[in-house]
Amino acid sequence: MPHIAFFGIPGHGHVNPTLPIVAELIRRGHRVSYYNTASFAEKISSTGAQFYAYPATDLTGESLTRLAGNLVDVTVLLLEAxxxxxxxxxxxxxxxxxxxxxxxxxxxxxxxxxxxxxxxRVSSIATMVLEGVKGVIKPRELPGMILSALPRLPRIRRLRRRLEEQYGQGVFPNKDLFPCVGQKTIVFTSREFQPPTPFIDDSFYFVGPAIDPETRVSTSFPWNSLRAGPRVYVSLGTIHRNDTFFNTVFETFAGYPAQFIVSAGQQTDLAALGDAPDNFLVREAVPQLELLPKTDLFITHGGNNSVHEALYWGVPLLVVPQQTEQVANGRLVAQQGAGIVVGDRPPYHQRISATALRSAVDQLLHDESYRGAAQRLSASFRATGGYRLAADVVESLLPPFA
Incomplete structure (x- = not known):
């Protein structure tokens, strides 16, 4: 029986797109083993894969999230791991x-x-390929990024040198440290959404979002509580506490002619939020893939999964980023005409005014061009081949008679 080994990163945005591929490979008769931190054992094992836990290191979902706004610190964390x-x-x-x-x-x-x-070897890139992309980082932001990186560069050099001394120059086979690429590389977006970059060649396969509801953990939801009329889904992810932002949303949109469905996340104390306005439905978690087709707008932090899942269903986005990667996603959404990004400068959503929020929601709900752009990208995603094409790419490297 052919055997495929996956090595993952402890982040839902990295793991989720791979699960439909794993399930598809198993359906095709392959054995799959999957390595990640113990916190992902249940989610990965549910696909039928054999799960193996990494030995303990400082690399956890929490440490990645805490450092996600600083790409240099993430690099140090990964080199140390x-x-x-x-x-x-x-x-x-x-x-x-x-x-x-x-x-x-x-x-x-x-x-x-x-x-x-x-x-x-096959690489799976959970985000767009941002290497060599112009316009995502604004020129005025570069000096601050460079200055903040300088103190960590000696540490990065030492960590690289230590690995090279132990394993030889081949331990870093690519010119750039990231993204890690293989003989073939799977990218979970479409060519249309990917910004131009000379980094991409024929070894890159754009498979679109790997969406298969069967590989997601089911979440109960009161579907009969959804009302007729416009619906706005609000979620800033599951890791950070967002009490202040949610309270701003409550105050801004109480009585607004739309229903707001809020996924508050596991870090938010629902009792501390107080009573939500009558036009709000607040839950700790919602079944996002099932809810998105029933909504007219998604207010999101701009995580890669969330952006692609919304666009897969043709839903416009209001992106309220919390970290650097999400700023890039929000700006790409805006460049494509499929949404608006607000608060894309540190400290990100902490400084967003009620006026800016309401103006953006008004614009996105009433200007049909945003939905048109989202539907155009939806068509590009659906034409890619998804997780089945990704499984084909993996199978293409199997040796004969494996």
Missing amino acids: SQRLLPFALDELRREQPDVVVFDGICLWGMQAAHLLNLP
Whole structure:
């Protein structure tokens, strides 16, 4: 039986797109093993994959989220993790002897181990390819980013040198540290949504969002509470506390001629939010994939999964970013005409006024051009091939008679 090994990153935005691929490969008769932190054991095992936990390091979903606004600190975290996880990955690959290795686009140790052992390898990039893209970072933002990075550069050089001394120059097979690319690279967006960049070549496969509701954990929801008329879905993700923002939304849109469905997230104390206005439905979590087709607008933090899931259903977006990657996503959505980004300068959503929020919602609900652009991108996503094409890409590297 052909065997495929996945090496992942402990983040829902990185894991979720791979789950339909894993399930599809298993349906096709392959054995799949999947490595990640223990917190993802249940989610990954539910696909039928054999789950293996990484040894303990400082790399957790919480540490990634805490540092996500600082790409240099994330780089340090990943290089430090690779000091411990690369020998683990090498031992596991020698023991398991998979036919193909699939690794996340920031999973250094997965890429490094597969390359050092000369195994067929596929990279999966959860975001757009931003290497070489112009216009996402504004010129006035560059000096501050460079200054904040300088103190960490010696640490990055030391960590790289330590790995090179132990494993040789081949431990960093690519010119750039990130994204980690393989012999073939899967990107979970469409060519139409991907900004132009010279970094992309024929080894990149744009498969669109890997959406399969069967691979998501079910969430109960009072569907009979949805009202007729415009509906606005509000979610800033599940990690951060967003009490202040939600209270601003309550005050701004109480009595507004639309129903607001709020997914508050596990870090928000629903009791502390107080009584929501009559036109609000507030839950800790909602079944996002099932709810989006029933909504007219999505107010989101701009996480990659959320952006792509909304656009898959042709829903315009109001992006309220919380970190650098989400700023880039919001600006790309705005450039495509499928939404508006507000509060895209630090401290991000902490400074958004009620006037700016209401103006953006008014514009997005009443200007049909935003929905038209979202539907155009939806068509591009649906034409890509999705998780089935991604599974084809992985299978294409299987050796004959594997």
